[in-house]
Amino acid sequence: MRRKLPSTQTLACFEAAARHRSLTRAAQELALTQGAVSRQLGQLEEFLGVKLFRRAQHGIALTPAGEDYARNVSLRLDAMERDALDLMGRQGQGESVTLAAVPTFATRWLIPRLAQLAREQPDLNVHIAARTRPFLFADNEFDGAIYAGTPQQLAQWAGTHATLLLQEEVAPVCSPALLKGRRPVAPRTLASLPLLQQSTRPDAWRDWFDAQGIDAPKAMAGPRYELFSMQVAAATCGMGVALLPTLLIQAELAATALMPACEGGAITRRAYYLVQPEQPERAAMTAFKAWLIEQVRS
Template identity: 40%
Template structure:
């Protein structure tokens, strides 16, 4: 069935005239004559069989249906422009990859290794964009995201990267304290992790929900370094701290508790540069010391 759709020239004329409340200023912006703008609006009104503007002297005012339609068409034009620029950028050989990353993962694991990626792929530029929570990738302007497994990625292409075991860590001065008397530090959205840890480890933690809460693992780690209590964090974030003695892990590691990291991209969208990044990530993970990260099945 043939679609009866207005042309883009008419929609651009509508958007500009609605924004300026003036055919003359719309004509100036679009490098057209005022008469051409008027004719485009007239053709649009004829197609829709709806009056879009009232002419008031040298100005124009949108009718109620005209205001609704203009707002809807502005959103449609914005979407067309955004998708067009996105495709143009992806088609360029030297276009950068836009990757959404968890800030702590980026600063403590990814960025320290990026020099190796650039040595192998000097022609690929990667821009990292901070994303603390799972988000709508489809309309984000990003090529991919490195994040934790989450229902928000339904409908996307999700490739498992690795599972990072969670480890209970604290300042060395607190290591000798009995577990029941040691403050527990929490990540905001993970309210049950200490209860799960107590159940699997057999350690008696009578107050698993009390204690300060922090938005990011990086803040939890800083608080543990400062001696504020025990933090439950992915091992890969604290390996340097454990090696250098800034933190210790006096309690047992629980195999059932881990963060599962994935690479998320849109289905059917696989720029060559993204494939190179995917292969490099898997190679880096495969080369990690035993126990640091476990490649996800």
């Protein structure tokens, strides 16, 4: 049965016009005339039997149906482009895995180890995109995700199963300059120091102070950063005390760019997991998963 699909040229015109909200800018991007883009959009609306655009004071605007369709078309075109680039890069040889990963773990733990994988399995390519929060696998072209969370958070990620990789130990650290050359202070003293916050973990400091049995009214105050790498940079510059996974800051601790802010105080709340959708596993993903688990064990 013949598929009921618009042409990729038509979809490219629609995606560009929806993104720019302008036929002129879409035409410039695609190296077409404005009339050609307009005809493609008219043909698409006729094909679908749905109005996708309406006239606006400055250019065009999407209808509610157009908004929904544009979001889905953009995802599909991005996936098709990635597939084409992957195939072109591999010249039809080997296989690939596409992962979502929390950025700092990817850059500081996973990527340095991928050189070994390249030597052992040169035909297996690993593509990595940054994601800090759970997402729907159905809306993305990922084979898996490396995610830091609690068992309760993993249980809420619908349609997935998870493999435990590493426990995460977090501890307060800071630049030696922040303590003015003093030794690590008592945990209670941290409540009076500037605290660096993680926007994806807004309760991290409050949980830490609760674990120490310390009342800290300003536990959630301070500048917020989305990535651990941003916190590392801010802490190294002496801007405050950061609550960081010790696994990811070994280089800074060894170079004394960062130091433990207090004696003890390390707690474990989360772990790193390999999360996969509930669907048959591709052979390339099976090979990568086996290698990843071996890296964790070693």
